[in-house]
Amino acid sequence: xxxxxxxxxxxxxxxxxxxxxxxxxxxxxxxxxxxxxxxxxxxxxxxxxxxxxxxxxxxxxxxxxxxxxxxxxxxxxxxxxxxxxxxxxxxxxxxxxxxxxxxxxxxxxxxxxxxxxxxxxxxxxxxxxxxxxxxxxxxxxxxxxxxxxxxxxxxxxxxxxxxxxxxxxxxxxxxxxxxxxxxxxxxxxxxxxxxxxxxxxxxxxxxxxxxxxxxxxxxxxxxxxxxxxxxxxxxxxxxxxxxxxxxxxxxxxxxxxxxxxxxxxxxxxxxxxxxxxxxxxxxxxxxxxxxxxxxxxxxxxxxxxxxxxxxxxxxxxxxxxxxxxxxxxxxxxxxxxxxxxxxxxxxxxxxxxxxxxxxxxxxxxxxxxxxxxxxxxxxxxxxx
Numbered sequence: 001x002x003x004x005x006x007x008x009x010x011x012x013x014x015x016x017x018x019x020x021x022x023x024x025x026x027x028x029x030x031x032x033x034x035x036x037x038x039x040x041x042x043x044x045x046x047x048x049x050x051x052x053x054x055x056x057x058x059x060x061x062x063x064x065x066x067x068x069x070x071x072x073x074x075x076x077x078x079x080x081x082x083x084x085x086x087x088x089x090x091x092x093x094x095x096x097x098x099x100x101x102x103x104x105x106x107x108x109x110x111x112x113x114x115x116x117x118x119x120x121x122x123x124x125x126x127x128x129x130x131x132x133x134x135x136x137x138x139x140x141x142x143x144x145x146x147x148x149x150x151x152x153x154x155x156x157x158x159x160x161x162x163x164x165x166x167x168x169x170x171x172x173x174x175x176x177x178x179x180x181x182x183x184x185x186x187x188x189x190x191x192x193x194x195x196x197x198x199x200x201x202x203x204x205x206x207x208x209x210x211x212x213x214x215x216x217x218x219x220x221x222x223x224x225x226x227x228x229x230x231x232x233x234x235x236x237x238x239x240x241x242x243x244x245x246x247x248x249x250x251x252x253x254x255x256x257x258x259x260x261x262x263x264x265x266x267x268x269x270x271x272x273x274x275x276x277x278x279x280x281x282x283x284x285x286x287x288x289x290x291x292x293x294x295x296x297x298x299x300x301x302x303x304x305x306x307x308x309x310x311x312x313x314x315x316x317x318x319x320x321x322x323x324x325x326x327x328x329x330x331x332x333x334x335x336x337x338x339x340x341x342x343x344x345x346x347x348x349x350x351x352x353x354x355x356x357x358x359x360x361x362x363x364x365x366x367x368x369x370x371x372x373x374x375x376x377x378x379x380x381x382x383x384x
Contacts, residue, residue: 065126065189065376066099066334068383071327073368074100074128074337076306081116084123086348090340093349093356096363099372100126102193102305102337107162107175108135112182121188126372128191128239128305128337133162133172133220134204159204164216168223176224180231188374193239193305194224197269199251200243207251214255221258237378241267241305244290253290254297264380265334266294267305272319273312273345280315283323291330301382303335308347309355317354324362332382 066072073096077086080103091097101120120127139156166172183190195205198217204210207217221240228236240263242253257263270286291302309319327333338359339347349359362368 062375062377063373064379065372066379067370069367070370071333071367072099072126072335072370072372073363074098074102074125074335075340076102076130076337078341078343080104081119081127084119086340086350087123089350090338090348093359094363095360096368097124097371099124099370100128100191100335100337102128102130104130104132106136107131107133107172109137112179114182114186117183117186117190121186121374124372126189126191126378128193130196131192131194132203132205133167133195134159135162153202157202157204157206157209159210162204163210164205164207164212164220168216168219170223173227176227177231180228180233183228183236184231184233186235189235189237189376189378191237191239191265191378193241193267194221196241196267196305197243198256199245199253207256217256218258222262225258225262237264237380238262239265239267239303239305241269241303242290244268244270244286245293253293257297260298260300263298263300264378265303266298266300267303268294269306270304271306271308271310271339271347273310278313280313280319282319283326291332299332299382301334301379302330302332303337304333305335305337306339307337308339308341308345310345310347311352311355312345316352317358320349320355320358320362324365328365328367334379334382 073094075087075090075098077083077090079086080101087098087101101123103116103120117127134156136156139152142152142155160166183192195203195217197203198206200206201208204212205217205220206212207214225238228234240258242256243250245253268287268290270290272281272283272286287304294302307323309316309323311317327336338349340349342348342351349355
């Protein structure tokens with residue numbers, strides 16, 4: 001379920017941040033931040049497709065997701081695969097089936113549940129898990145009681161059990177293996193977005209809070225990644241997903257990047273709203289600086305993992321129309337996920353006929369017209 005929280009609400013309403021409320025031994029590291037002996041998931045998959053006996057015919061190449069020249073559309077709702085009502089409304093408004101669904105799971109309260117993944121798959125969507133190492137419940141309870149923002153923040157962010165160093169040293173390995181074994185058993189591709197928006201300050205996995213230290217996020221990420229690989233869960237596409245840069249106080253993204261051998265897709269969160277400013281902020285104004293920062297250290301495919309628009313000033317439909325016009329210039333963006341939630345701000349395209357028409361018209365473009373299949377191989381490199 002999506003969990004909206006006070007500090008993230010304040011930031012996202014300022015026009016750039018969303019609120020989602022809902023790692024065995026490391027191999028030697030090269031100077032570029034990757035493992036010296038690592039093989040990419042794509043290479044491993046290609047190897048697995050080689051003939052197993054002399055003279056055997058090569059197996060057909062698996063189609064890539066998304067196909068060349070295409071961009072997938074995804075959705076995130078408050079209840080995710082627990083209740084598809086909002087997804088159905090989004091699909092009706094968009095006049096098309098999204099090819100991916102992003103949903104959340106918190107470590108303190110959730111165990112692996114195959115049903116959730118299978119339900120998403122059964123609806124023709126790639127499951128993307130937003131995997132959150134924390135206990136969201138104390139902060140939510142404090143917020144419901146009307147406690148001061150400082151107390152809510154403390155309960156949310158100061159969770160020593162979930163320090164990044166504890167993840168990296170193996171405190172959660174039994175839990176992680178249960179998920180790795182479960183996801184391996186699915187037999188089809190999934191994406192995992194671990195510890196998103198790590199460049200912020202509103203989650204206990206951000207390096208600026210909870211006793212975390214510089215470098216801890218990368219260590220925790222690599223530990224989880226390597227544990228999954230050791231368990232044979234190679235059907236995972238790993239999505240590293242910072243928040244968009246909102247000012248010069250944010251940490252350098254390069255210091256939080258685990259390395260190309262540990263990341264398949266790079267995601268970015270960013271939203272349009274005018275609560276604290278009347279300035280209209282286009283897609284490029286929200287995202288371009290962050291994309292430029294990322295392109296300094298990696299050329300991995302990009303996914304807009306969270307976005308939405310407020311209609312406070314009546315410009316939501318306009319923002320949607322312009323966003324898709326600008327999106328067509330970003331050939332490196334292979335996916336676009338809409339935050340279809342009405343909470344504090346109504347981000348939904350189903351919120352108004354004008355917004356729905358603008359979105360439906362945009363995604364009717366051939367660039368977005370294709371279907372996801374569990375037989376497809378997730379693209380981890382950009383087209384030549």
